[in-house]
Amino acid sequence: MDLKEKLVSSFMAFEDTVDVHSPIHDIRTEAIKTFENEGFPSKREEDWKYTSLNSVLKHDYSVFPKHENALEFKDINKYFIHEIDAYKIIFIDGKYSSHLSQTTHDGLDVCLMSSALNKPKYRLIIENYFNKIAPKNGLSSLNTAFSAEGAYIHVPKNKLVEKPIQIIHFSTGNEAALMLQPRNLIVVDENSHVQIIERHQSLTDNPVLTNSVTEIFANKRAIVDYYKIQNDNENASLIDNTFVNQKQESHAKVHTFSFGGKLIRNNLNFYQNGERIDSTMKGITIIGNKQHVDHNTLVHHIEPNCESHQDYKGIFTDSSTGVFNGKVVVEKLAQKTNAFQSNNNILLSDKASINTKPQLEIFADDVKCSHGCTIGQLDDSALFYLRSRGIPEKEARALLMFAFSNNVLDSVRIPEIKNRITKIIANKLGVNIGFDL
Amino acid sequence: MLKINNLHASVDDKGILRGINLEVKPGEIHAIMGPNGSGKSTLASVIAGKEEYEVTEGTILLEGDDIEELSAEERAHKGIFLSFQYPIEIPGVSVTNFMKTAINETRKAKGLEDMPAKDMLKMIREKSELLEIDRKFLSRSLNEGFSGGEKKRNEIFQMAMLEPKLAILDETDSGLDIDALRIVANGVNKLKSKDNAVIVITHYQRLLDHIVPDFVHVLHNGKIVKSGGKELAHELEAKGYDWIKEEANA
Numbered sequence: 001m002d003l004k005e006k007l008v009s010s011f012m013a014f015e016d017t018v019d020v021h022s023p024i025h026d027i028r029t030e031a032i033k034t035f036e037n038e039g040f041p042s043k044r045e046e047d048w049k050y051t052s053l054n055s056v057l058k059h060d061y062s063v064f065p066k067h068e069n070a071l072e073f074k075d076i077n078k079y080f081i082h083e084i085d086a087y088k089i090i091f092i093d094g095k096y097s098s099h100l101s102q103t104t105h106d107g108l109d110v111c112l113m114s115s116a117l118n119k120p121k122y123r124l125i126i127e128n129y130f131n132k133i134a135p136k137n138g139l140s141s142l143n144t145a146f147s148a149e150g151a152y153i154h155v156p157k158n159k160l161v162e163k164p165i166q167i168i169h170f171s172t173g174n175e176a177a178l179m180l181q182p183r184n185l186i187v188v189d190e191n192s193h194v195q196i197i198e199r200h201q202s203l204t205d206n207p208v209l210t211n212s213v214t215e216i217f218a219n220k221r222a223i224v225d226y227y228k229i230q231n232d233n234e235n236a237s238l239i240d241n242t243f244v245n246q247k248q249e250s251h252a253k254v255h256t257f258s259f260g261g262k263l264i265r266n267n268l269n270f271y272q273n274g275e276r277i278d279s280t281m282k283g284i285t286i287i288g289n290k291q292h293v294d295h296n297t298l299v300h301h302i303e304p305n306c307e308s309h310q311d312y313k314g315i316f317t318d319s320s321t322g323v324f325n326g327k328v329v330v331e332k333l334a335q336k337t338n339a340f341q342s343n344n345n346i347l348l349s350d351k352a353s354i355n356t357k358p359q360l361e362i363f364a365d366d367v368k369c370s371h372g373c374t375i376g377q378l379d380d381s382a383l384f385y386l387r388s389r390g391i392p393e394k395e396a397r398a399l400l401m402f403a404f405s406n407n408v409l410d411s412v413r414i415p416e417i418k419n420r421i422t423k424i425i426a427n428k429l430g431v432n433i434g435f436d437l
Numbered sequence: 438m439l440k441i442n443n444l445h446a447s448v449d450d451k452g453i454l455r456g457i458n459l460e461v462k463p464g465e466i467h468a469i470m471g472p473n474g475s476g477k478s479t480l481a482s483v484i485a486g487k488e489e490y491e492v493t494e495g496t497i498l499l500e501g502d503d504i505e506e507l508s509a510e511e512r513a514h515k516g517i518f519l520s521f522q523y524p525i526e527i528p529g530v531s532v533t534n535f536m537k538t539a540i541n542e543t544r545k546a547k548g549l550e551d552m553p554a555k556d557m558l559k560m561i562r563e564k565s566e567l568l569e570i571d572r573k574f575l576s577r578s579l580n581e582g583f584s585g586g587e588k589k590r591n592e593i594f595q596m597a598m599l600e601p602k603l604a605i606l607d608e609t610d611s612g613l614d615i616d617a618l619r620i621v622a623n624g625v626n627k628l629k630s631k632d633n634a635v636i637v638i639t640h641y642q643r644l645l646d647h648i649v650p651d652f653v654h655v656l657h658n659g660k661i662v663k664s665g666g667k668e669l670a671h672e673l674e675a676k677g678y679d680w681i682k683e684e685a686n687a
């Protein structure tokens with residue numbers, strides 16, 4: 001039985017574990033039908049031309065978590081940005097860990113999707129926002145069908161949430177192979193500001209496949225900063241589906257730092273429903289061995305006077321492969337749009353490759369849209385320059401690679417995240433130098 | 438300090454240096470002059486350890502040790518410094534951090550601890566004053582958007598920070614206006630001591646009015662064809678290089 005059949009046939013059993021009277025029962029039922037029709041995407045689809053899921057779909061995954069597993073904080077402390085005071089929503093093998101989490105209902109809701117789906121007081125939000133922007137394709141529908149747990153964040157209006165929120169999914173390896181489908185809903189009301197850090201961490205070499213869906217609603221003048229730290233071990237794969245709906249004058253930024261994992265696919269879509277919206281997506285990808293990272297972005301400019309900024313840097317060594325597919329749609333109404341996109345890559349080995357494809361569909365006539373992509377190597381003369389000053393080759397290379405990508409960090413508002421990312425990069429590049437540039 | 442014997446070097450199998458002999462003692466300033474394409478910059482790069490150049494014959498000894506097998510960074514650790522004719526722009530690396538990394542990596546190679554931040558800052562302040570460098574300049578990306586003069590001043594600033602035994606200044610005067618030239622020359626003169634040595638590579642005599650050499654060598658076709666005192670530089674300035682070429686070819 002392949003994974004698709006297994007998932008479809010598990011659905012009934014899954015429904016038994018959750019409340020069938022839940023307001024989303026019909027949505028789930030509809031979604032499993034869509035998944036049954038669509039299945040997993042294949043390379044025949046244009047958007048999946050350079051990313052094959054075959055190697056990650058072949059495992060016999062446990063498709064919904066049965067056991068409650070526990071972890072001690074001291075063993076996983078290093079995966080937190082522990083230098084800062086933060087709300088925490090922590091999952092172990094897909095189950096919420098109240099022991100490790102720090103949630104709140106004091107002035108805002110930072111809690112669980114399972115409670116939001118079941119408690120009447122959240123009903124209105126769920127009705128208004130749940131599954132409203134996730135596209136009805138195979139992967140998102142699969143997640144919707146099995147959506148039971150994840151992070152639920154609702155920030156009411158005029159609230160500056162000072163503490164960032166860390167969402168971390170751990171997998172313990174207690175299952176031989178585990179598939180996780182977290183479902184997050186984040187609603188940020190008028191004039192509010194929230195910062196979120198998301199991470200997926202597998203603690204053993206057992207294969208893990210995560211198919212995550214996050215819906216983010218940035219209402220009028222809201223500010224949302226979202227940081228994704230993708231540094232999982234090399235048997236864990238992640239399909240991240242993140243959809244952002246923005247209202248007028250809101251600012252949403254998503255930073256994606258991809259260093260670990262076997263296969264990562266980031267589907268990141270922004271929908272601009274209002275004027276003077278700013279959407280920013282940035283990423284640093286540094287991978288090696290046979291790792292694969294695919295960034296698939298979409299910005300939908302629907303109304304006038306909005307901006308979007310995309311800046312993705314990639315460094316690929318060994319036999320690693322990268323994909324960048326950035327689509328910008330500017331509707332006829334969306335005059336005075338400023339849309340910028342850039343994707344710069346360095347290939348460090350003959351076997352590494354990157355497929356980069358900007359896609360601009362512009363129907364308005366008074367807009368500024370630019371895109372640029374580059375693929376190059378490290379500059380030998382720059383390398384010699386650094387080495388002639390006494391910086392050893394490995395460190396000189398690392399310094400050049402960091403310098404190549406570090407402007408992505410300029411827009412990171414939390415210094416501790418910046419520090420953590422630079423440490424991960426130094427570690428990834430095998431050097432012990434500070435990049436406090 | 439530096440002893441070069443019968444040095445031949447080539448790039449892509451094309452011979453550029455064809456038997457250079459040169460001895461530089463501590464406390465000395467040597468000028469190497471010569472027409473374009475004579476091999477001046479190649480000589481500088483070969484001493485500094487640029488990998489594209491292959492030494493096919495001869496030896497380079499630094500304080501008696503053959504350095505041919507050493508990498509560029511190892512030569513730097515031994516005290517060789519090359520001021521680049523065209524300093525490379527490196528966006529994303531600030532001058533300060535670059536120097537910090539360079540100094541601490543050099544210390545690491547010598548088995549020393551990192552320089553304490555306080556000492557580093559003090560040193561940066563002193564050396565930047567020596568070269569009349571604005572502090573704001575130090576937080577900018579290395580050479581990015583620097584004027585020609587700023588780039589060269591920055592090279593000498595690096596030299597001041599690294600305190601090399603042997604500094605090779607490759608066409609440091611090119612692209613400098615007279616004020617910048619004076620600042621750079623002044624910096625080099627202040628850094629000069631009886632224990633270190635400088636090789637000045639230049640096309641023109643004007644830098645040598647400010648950094649006065651003990652010896653002047655003329656390079657032509659990959660060989661030193663004439664050596665003399667500082668008056669040789671004046672003669673070249675007056676008469677050009679043709680007579681040297683004729684003499685060499687005779």
